Amino acid sequence: MEDLSQLSTWEQFTYYFRENGLYVLDLFTTHFLISIYGVLLACIVGIPLGIFIAKNSKLATPVITLANIIQTIPALALMAMIMLVLGLGQTTVIATVFLYSLLPIIKNTYTGIMTIDRSLTDAGRGMGMTRQQVLYMIELPLSLSIIITGIRIALVIAIGITAIGAFIGAGGLGDIIIRGTNATDGTAIILAGAIPTAIMAIIVDVGLGWLERRFDPMKRQQRLKKVV
Amino acid sequence: MLSIQNLTKTYRGGKNAVDNISLDIEQGEFIAFIGTSGSGKTTALRMINRMVEPTSGKILLNGKDLSTVNAVQLRRQIGYVIQQIGLMPHMTIRDNITLVPKLLKWEKQQKDETAERLIELVNLPTSYLDMYPAQLSGGQQQRIGVIRALAANQDIILMDEPFGALDPITRDTLQDLMKDLQIRLGKTVIFVTHDMDEAIKLADRICIMHDGKVVQFDTPDNILTNPANAFVRDFIGSHRLLQQKPSIKTVDEVMIRPISITVEKSLDEALRLMVSKRVDTLFVTDANERLLGYLNVDSFTGPQRNHQSIDEVIQREVVYVKTGAKLQDTVRRILKRNLQNIPVVNDKHQLIGLITRANIVDTIYDTIWGDEQEENALLVNHMSEEERQ
Numbered sequence: 001m002e003d004l005s006q007l008s009t010w011e012q013f014t015y016y017f018r019e020n021g022l023y024v025l026d027l028f029t030t031h032f033l034i035s036i037y038g039v040l041l042a043c044i045v046g047i048p049l050g051i052f053i054a055k056n057s058k059l060a061t062p063v064i065t066l067a068n069i070i071q072t073i074p075a076l077a078l079m080a081m082i083m084l085v086l087g088l089g090q091t092t093v094i095a096t097v098f099l100y101s102l103l104p105i106i107k108n109t110y111t112g113i114m115t116i117d118r119s120l121t122d123a124g125r126g127m128g129m130t131r132q133q134v135l136y137m138i139e140l141p142l143s144l145s146i147i148i149t150g151i152r153i154a155l156v157i158a159i160g161i162t163a164i165g166a167f168i169g170a171g172g173l174g175d176i177i178i179r180g181t182n183a184t185d186g187t188a189i190i191l192a193g194a195i196p197t198a199i200m201a202i203i204v205d206v207g208l209g210w211l212e213r214r215f216d217p218m219k220r221q222q223r224l225k226k227v228v
Numbered sequence: 229m230l231s232i233q234n235l236t237k238t239y240r241g242g243k244n245a246v247d248n249i250s251l252d253i254e255q256g257e258f259i260a261f262i263g264t265s266g267s268g269k270t271t272a273l274r275m276i277n278r279m280v281e282p283t284s285g286k287i288l289l290n291g292k293d294l295s296t297v298n299a300v301q302l303r304r305q306i307g308y309v310i311q312q313i314g315l316m317p318h319m320t321i322r323d324n325i326t327l328v329p330k331l332l333k334w335e336k337q338q339k340d341e342t343a344e345r346l347i348e349l350v351n352l353p354t355s356y357l358d359m360y361p362a363q364l365s366g367g368q369q370q371r372i373g374v375i376r377a378l379a380a381n382q383d384i385i386l387m388d389e390p391f392g393a394l395d396p397i398t399r400d401t402l403q404d405l406m407k408d409l410q411i412r413l414g415k416t417v418i419f420v421t422h423d424m425d426e427a428i429k430l431a432d433r434i435c436i437m438h439d440g441k442v443v444q445f446d447t448p449d450n451i452l453t454n455p456a457n458a459f460v461r462d463f464i465g466s467h468r469l470l471q472q473k474p475s476i477k478t479v480d481e482v483m484i485r486p487i488s489i490t491v492e493k494s495l496d497e498a499l500r501l502m503v504s505k506r507v508d509t510l511f512v513t514d515a516n517e518r519l520l521g522y523l524n525v526d527s528f529t530g531p532q533r534n535h536q537s538i539d540e541v542i543q544r545e546v547v548y549v550k551t552g553a554k555l556q557d558t559v560r561r562i563l564k565r566n567l568q569n570i571p572v573v574n575d576k577h578q579l580i581g582l583i584t585r586a587n588i589v590d591t592i593y594d595t596i597w598g599d600e601q602e603e604n605a606l607l608v609n610h611m612s613e614e615e616r617q
Contacts, residue, residue, distance in 0.1 A: 123314025126279055126386075127328050127376075128304030141318045 005185065012188030020192075024176065028196050031172035034090055034165065035158035038097025039105075042154060046102050047147065050109025051135065060110060067103035075100070075161050083168055093165030093172075100161055101154035108150025112143025145216035152208035159201045163193075173197045229255040229416060230276070230384065235285035237271050245271040247440035248285070253418065255383075258410055260431035261420045262463075268440040269420045273386050276418065277306045289384075304328055307377025307385035307415075311392045313369050315361035321347070321372055322357040328380040346375040350405060367398035374406060378413070387419045391426070400564055403430055424464060428452070429557050436460055479553050482590065483572050483581030488513050491520055491538050498523055498538055511571055512542050517578040519571060521546050548573050551580060559588050
């Protein structure tokens with residue numbers, strides 16, 4: 001076996017990947033899924049809640065304030081608190097990601113719907129749309145890109161939080177990072193965990209950013225204008 | 229057809245936006261609600277399609293109390309056009325036009341046919357159907373806004389200051405278009421505006437509102453000749469009352485015989501005719517005297533010099549009025565569009581007359597000195613006699 005301590009950090013890093021490539025891929029998938037699950041749950045709760053507070057504007061301030069307060073609690077502290085209830089493991093991390101994702105998703109859904117030109121919903125209602133039709137045919141399509149921005153922000157934050165989740169045994173790329181911090185001269189191992197995490201965050205950001213532009217009715221029209 | 233009975237709307241704070249109004253509107257009428265802002269005209273309009281629920285009173289549509297009808301179903305039977313246009317930016321023009329048919333779950337083929345038929349009605353190419361609203365100009369967008377209100381064969385169209393945000397020339401064109409559509413399709417149109425010219429031009433009857441009450445509800449002619457009170461008189465404006473005075477009322481009474489030529493003649497003949505008759509505009513008709521366009525000095529100069537036939541140089545975009553049109557409106561149009569003259573056609577589109585700027589001078593003269601004309605004539609005679617001496 002080679003003497004790893006004689007290799008440069010970069011060589012150690014590539015060596016780690018050669019030896020543990022499948023393991024890293026496995027953790028990468030776990031990491032990604034934990035983040036996705038948390039954000040999906042937050043979407044299921046947050047988007048309807050955002051729509052609801054947009055329709056009942058009196059509730060908007062209390063709900064958004066509450067979500068803001070959750071956001072101010074440090075991730076590690078929040079995770080520790082949830083751990084008291086849900087115990088160690090992935091469930092706790094998913095719950096933490098869920099709570100953190102609520103704010104951007106609720107707030108963006110709310111903003112998205114509130115910024116729609118009133119004359120459009122007025123025209124829709126005046127032509128005989130039911131409330132549901134106004135929501136599905138006007139409000140949601142027009143605020144979709146802003147809602148996606150919220151999901152994008154939430155998912156990038158979630159990937160960071162999931163990395164911390166390794167401390168309570170959730171798995172994910174955080175495992176590799178923690179192992180690196182515990183090892184002597186573990187820089188290469190830390191990088192082996194950190195770089196895939198960063199890449200994941202960047203891919204998600206770029207991918208959802210593209211989706212967001214696709215669904216933005218204004219930008220889509222600008223593109224069409226150039227074609228014409 | 230539509231009967232409004234003791235309709236009142238009280239907003240929170242106790243202000244009566246609409247105060248006990250009663251009106252009867254007949255099938256096929258063009259009604260304008262006019263008033264200053266805060267007069268309740270928009271509220272009155274929005275109670276007809278129940279966008280605003282009345283506090284008391286009722287509205288009967290063909291004898292049926294509207295408060296017993298499902299509001300959503302009702303709105304699908306009533307066209308609605310708003311000042312902000314309100315085309316859906318994320319839908320194509322086709323989807324925008326057929327929005328109500330979609331709500332009524334029409335077949336796709338039927339929706340496509342409707343969209344194509346309607347877009348031709350407002351003189352836009354069918355290729356626009358697959359574009360998005362932002363690619364159209366404001367005037368084009370409001371044309372779509374108008375036909376969107378017709379797509380499900382609605383009998384009643386409500387319009388809330390539909391042309392208020394457009395420039396004067398576009399507005400004028402759209403007003404003509406709307407009036408034409410309304411007559412052609414026999415729709416009942418209820419129209420809110422604060423522009424008296426618009427109301428006089430379009431409406432069969434005008435409902436003047438002030439502080440939630442109807443001050444006067446009558447035909448434009450009656451309102452102009454017999455304003456109900458000082459408020460109406462102020463609102464109409466003294467210049468319009470003045471314009472209404474002359475005995476000449478329709479274009480037929482003042483129009484002159486136009487100089488015209490048939491389209492198959494050569495350009496040389498056209499030019500010779502213009503020189504011999506000393507005119508700068510020559511109207512072109514087909515063999516049945518139907519107006520096709522006109523020729524003017526520009527037609528013979530510049531790049532068109534080498535053309536031989538009238539057909540190649542004819543200006544086909546010609547603004548015309550129909551026989552029976554009010555002289556006053558025609559004059560306004562000549563001034564607004566900065567036209568030199570305007571041809572008069574009959575129902576078969578045959579050229580029968582011409583109004584020129586000289587006619588305007590006559591009209592203004594009649595307006596101002598109409599009553600004193602004989603007196604003036606005497607005066608002129610007197611003066612010229614003095615000069616001779």
